[in-house]
Amino acid sequence: MLLCAKELLAAADTSKNAPLEGLYIIAFSIAAAGVVALLVASWRVKKVKKDYEKIRQTSKELEDKQNQMVASMSEHIYTMVKQAVGSTTAIANKIKTNEITQELSTVIENEHRLLDMANDLIEFLRLKSKRVAITSNRYILDNLLNDLTGFLSKNLETKNLELTYAIDKAIPQELIGDTLKISKILYNLMDYSVQQGADQLVLHVSKTRGFNRNFELTFFVHTNLHKDIESDTSLFKAQYDENKNRYESLGLFVAKELASLMEGELIARNDKNGDVEFLFSMAFMYPEITLEHTPDARLLHKNIAIIDNNSDYAQALKTMFETFEHHVSVLDPNKFLKQLHESEPLDIIAMDEKLFSAETIKQLEKAPCYEHAKIVALSNYLSKSDTHYYTKDADFKLYKPTTREALCMLLEKIYLPKEEQVTHKRHHATHLKIHTDTFAKTPDVTSETFALFQGAKILIVEDDIINQKVVSGVLKHSQMQIDIANDGEECLAFLEKEKHYDMILMDINMPKMDGYTATKIIRQDPLFDAIPIISLTALTSPDEIAKMFEVGMNAHLAKPLHKAQLFTALDMFLQQTGEVLELPKEEKPKVLTFEGLDIQKGIVRANGNEEFYKEVLREFLETYKNSARLFEKLITDFRYEQVKMLCLDIKGLAGSIGANELHDLMVDIHQKLIFKKFDMLGDYVKPFYEKTAVLSQTIENYIES
Numbered sequence: 001m002l003l004c005a006k007e008l009l010a011a012a013d014t015s016k017n018a019p020l021e022g023l024y025i026i027a028f029s030i031a032a033a034g035v036v037a038l039l040v041a042s043w044r045v046k047k048v049k050k051d052y053e054k055i056r057q058t059s060k061e062l063e064d065k066q067n068q069m070v071a072s073m074s075e076h077i078y079t080m081v082k083q084a085v086g087s088t089t090a091i092a093n094k095i096k097t098n099e100i101t102q103e104l105s106t107v108i109e110n111e112h113r114l115l116d117m118a119n120d121l122i123e124f125l126r127l128k129s130k131r132v133a134i135t136s137n138r139y140i141l142d143n144l145l146n147d148l149t150g151f152l153s154k155n156l157e158t159k160n161l162e163l164t165y166a167i168d169k170a171i172p173q174e175l176i177g178d179t180l181k182i183s184k185i186l187y188n189l190m191d192y193s194v195q196q197g198a199d200q201l202v203l204h205v206s207k208t209r210g211f212n213r214n215f216e217l218t219f220f221v222h223t224n225l226h227k228d229i230e231s232d233t234s235l236f237k238a239q240y241d242e243n244k245n246r247y248e249s250l251g252l253f254v255a256k257e258l259a260s261l262m263e264g265e266l267i268a269r270n271d272k273n274g275d276v277e278f279l280f281s282m283a284f285m286y287p288e289i290t291l292e293h294t295p296d297a298r299l300l301h302k303n304i305a306i307i308d309n310n311s312d313y314a315q316a317l318k319t320m321f322e323t324f325e326h327h328v329s330v331l332d333p334n335k336f337l338k339q340l341h342e343s344e345p346l347d348i349i350a351m352d353e354k355l356f357s358a359e360t361i362k363q364l365e366k367a368p369c370y371e372h373a374k375i376v377a378l379s380n381y382l383s384k385s386d387t388h389y390y391t392k393d394a395d396f397k398l399y400k401p402t403t404r405e406a407l408c409m410l411l412e413k414i415y416l417p418k419e420e421q422v423t424h425k426r427h428h429a430t431h432l433k434i435h436t437d438t439f440a441k442t443p444d445v446t447s448e449t450f451a452l453f454q455g456a457k458i459l460i461v462e463d464d465i466i467n468q469k470v471v472s473g474v475l476k477h478s479q480m481q482i483d484i485a486n487d488g489e490e491c492l493a494f495l496e497k498e499k500h501y502d503m504i505l506m507d508i509n510m511p512k513m514d515g516y517t518a519t520k521i522i523r524q525d526p527l528f529d530a531i532p533i534i535s536l537t538a539l540t541s542p543d544e545i546a547k548m549f550e551v552g553m554n555a556h557l558a559k560p561l562h563k564a565q566l567f568t569a570l571d572m573f574l575q576q577t578g579e580v581l582e583l584p585k586e587e588k589p590k591v592l593t594f595e596g597l598d599i600q601k602g603i604v605r606a607n608g609n610e611e612f613y614k615e616v617l618r619e620f621l622e623t624y625k626n627s628a629r630l631f632e633k634l635i636t637d638f639r640y641e642q643v644k645m646l647c648l649d650i651k652g653l654a655g656s657i658g659a660n661e662l663h664d665l666m667v668d669i670h671q672k673l674i675f676k677k678f679d680m681l682g683d684y685v686k687p688f689y690e691k692t693a694v695l696s697q698t699i700e701n702y703i704e705s
Contacts (some may be wrong), residue, residue: 071603086663121656122466123184123254128649129623132181136259137487137511138287139179141171141205142403144186149401149507151187152194153382156681157348161194161382163401166204166316169323173404175217176285179511180464181258182219185266188219188251189278198225198276203311203401207284215284222312225276229268236268237268255280265463267380277614296420299411302326302347303517305369307336308378309352313400317350317378320407343369348414350376353389361393374414381541399541406543432532435572436545437456441564442571447610448565453574456502457481461491461518463510466615467561471505473611474563488513492521495528501574504533506553508544516551523552532573536561563611593700596691598658613657616697624650625696628689635681641680644673662691 068494126132145165152161190201204220231233235249236256259266264282271277308314311330316327331339333355340349346369356377364370377394381401390411391397398410412421458475462468463486475482483498485491495501503524508515515535522528535548535556548556557569603613627650634643651666665687672680 017166021545030505045062088094106275119466120188120250120254122616123258124250125616125619125623125653127254127257128621131622132258132261134181135178135511136176136285137179137514138174138176139509139511140514141167141173141175142405143516144179144183145203145401146402146539146541146544147183148187149381150540152190153540153561154538155191155194156382156384158201159194160384162200162313162380163190163382164202164313164316165401165403166202166312167404168174168204168206170207171205171217171320172286172290174287174290176287177217177282178262179509181262182282183509185255185258185280186219188255189280192223192249193225193276193278196225196227196276198223200224200310200312202316202529208281210281216281217284218308219278219280221278221280222271223276223278226274227274227276228270228274228278230270232268236266237275247274276329295408296412296416298415299408300325303344304328304348304350305331305336305340305343305346307331307333307349307351307355309333309354310400313378313402317402317407320402320404321597323404324411328343337363337367340364340367340369340433343367345369345371346373348376349373350378353379353391353394354378356390356394361390366384376410391666397542399543409547411544413575431529432554433573434549434682435569438540438550439555439557439565439568439572442567443564445564445567447474447477447563450475450480450570452478453570454479455481456570457498457500457573458482459483459485459491459494459498459501459504461485461488461504461508461515463487464507467507467536468616469618470609470611471561471566472615474561474566487511488515488518488521491518495522501531503570505530505536506533507536508539508548516547519551519553534569534573560609594702595660596661597698597702598660599702600658602656602658603659615701617657617703620653621696621699624692628685628692631688632685635685638678638679640673640681644670647673659695662695665691 031493053496079441123132168231186203190203193201195206200223202220202222204222206218206220208216208218210216236252237249256266259280259282262282264280266280268276268278268280296451302321302324304321306314306317306321306328307330308317314330318330321328329343333352336351337360340346349364349370360688364375374395375393376396376398377389377391379389379391379399381399396413398406409421411593456478458480460468460471460482462471462484468484472482474485482496483501485494488514491504491506492513506515508521515537519533522531522533532554533552535553536559537544537548537556538559540556540558545556554573555569591610602617603610627646631643631646634646647669651663651670654660654666665684669681669684669688672678673686
């Protein structure tokens with residue numbers, strides 16, 4: 001048998017030599033392919049690891065940038081304050097020269113940038129400490145838009161801005177949501193765009209279907225800002241631009257976080273032309289029963305022509321007019337005179353004020369459509385140009401950006417007798433004085449000065465808790481009795497209970513019931529005839545101010561509130577002097593010193609607003625009061641990256657509020673982290689506890705002083 005096997009093998013060697021060699025070749029090829037596959041797989045693994053490391057490094061860089069933003073905040077705020085002070089000095093030297101306008105504008109811009117930064121800093125601290133609560137109440141969309149216009153106008157001292165509100169017909173006037181947070185998000189998006197150089201913005205509000213098939217309320221902010229924003233991975237990570245000397249994305253960071261808390265979505269993208277646009281979407285909610293009224297039949301079915309150089313605004317205004325069932329034509333600004341000569345009779349010709357001229361009016365008068373038409377000049381409220389346009393022949397003026405309510409008021413002015421106009425329907429007139437001008441600033445006002453009004457009873461109606469605290473802080477030494485209502489409904493409840501107040505400070509844009517509605521209800525009751533109502537508002541356009549007085553308000557104070565103007569208002573309506581008082585200039589007391597806190601430095605960085613500074617301190621204390629305990633735990637758990645983040649946060653914020661000793665301690669700890677001397681971190685636990693304990697007590701003492 002063994003012999004047989006040998007013979008078979010020999011036969012195989014001789015008769016099947018060629019096929020066996022083929023098998024060897026195939027086996028070798030398979031082995032070679034396996035080796036190649038292993039090499040490729042190894043290369044791919046290395047590439048994946050390399051890509052992952054690159055992504056990790058990029059993520060770490062972004063995180064470091066965010067941390068460095070807080071850490072460097074002190075230095076950069078100081079730089080802006082220094083700019084403002086330097087500009088003020090320059091103005092004193094150039095008071096008789098033409099250079100004063102430009103210098104003054106620089107000062108104003110720096111002040112507003114500081115106020116915006118302080119606002120965002122407070123919001124940042126509240127977000128860090130997870131103390132931002134989202135509410136859900138009724139609000140009026142037009143009031144929110146008016147607030148946006150007002151806040152933007154405060155920061156446009158030297159810039160011109162074309163802003164358009166494009167509201168879809170499906171959007172009701174009343175909605176449900178957190179009006180303060182929505183307003184903050186939209187303002188931050190618009191302010192960022194303007195600071196980056198945009199001078200044309202369109203806010204488009206629409207109702208869309210979400211991925212879950214539920215309706216969403218969508219805010220598109222379209223800009224003419226041309227930049228590749230989709231590749232900017234640090235867009236919503238707040239950081240400082242050394243060249244422009246300002247924070248580019250602190251507001252965007254706050255907006256993104258607020259949108260997330262509202263279970264909404266905020267993204268930035270480029271349109272097909274490469275222009276920047278922001279998209280903010282949230283749940284679409286509206287009350288089942290609304291306050292919307294059916295327009296008077298006399299306001300409907302008009303023939304209207306719109307001529308405006310801004311095509312976005314012209315189309316948005318056309319949509320608003322069409323809600324009143326008007327027939328609307330948008331004419332070419334370059335050919336409108338010819339088009340008007342060929343037009344049917346018109347009821348309204350709404351024309352950009354820039355197109356007005358004596359020759360244009362002369363040509364219009366020859367057009368057949370002109371005979372019975374009312375001429376409306378479209379004027380940009382956000383234009384800072386000193387140019388005076390030839391609008392004397394216009395019958396009415398409509399301000400851009402236009403809201404639906406503003407358009408309704410215009411139609412009422414044109415077609416209804418004054419006594420029938422909605423805003424004029426008051427029960428009766430009060431005997432109280434009306435102050436239509438801006439309040440002058442009484443010089444040398446301090447918190448103690450308000451003691452002149454001790455015993456007076458004031459009702460503050462304001463939904464923003466920060467504004468509540470600021471006003472209350474200004475008046476806390478006055479010995480006045482102060483009540484605070486969060487909205488118009490609470491205001492009416494206070495009046496029903498208390499019956500008498502010496503003054504009401506009334507915000508306009510509030511949830512549940514706005515300031516206009518609350519004031520109209522108050523003025524219908526003769527019991528409250530003797531109570532002056534002063535509005536607190538961001539928007540001071542002529543139309544809105546007129547509406548404030550028409551519903552029964554007696555004066556208006558612009559936001560942000562100035563202590564010296566508040567004093568003048570209280571003096572005018574409580575003391576009945578009607579004059580700006582010349583207060584005796586007392587020798588200023590020595591600046592109180594508080595261990596671990598540079599008060600003067602902190603106040604300067606809050607734009608000189610002590611009450612705002614105190615509010616920042618309150619937020620800092622609430623956010624970081626247990627930071628020493630957290631520091632100790634992180635060290636014990638060897639979580640050094642989190643230790644670094646904590647120290648960077650506190651380092652920047654401590655410098656911003658003037659907590660120099662705590663700031664220096666964080667610098668030391670940060671140095672140890674940089675050089676990886678982790679074994680030395682335990683030496684800082686006790687000093688950390690001591691410094692934070694002293695600072696906490698100091699802040700409490702100062703706030704109560």
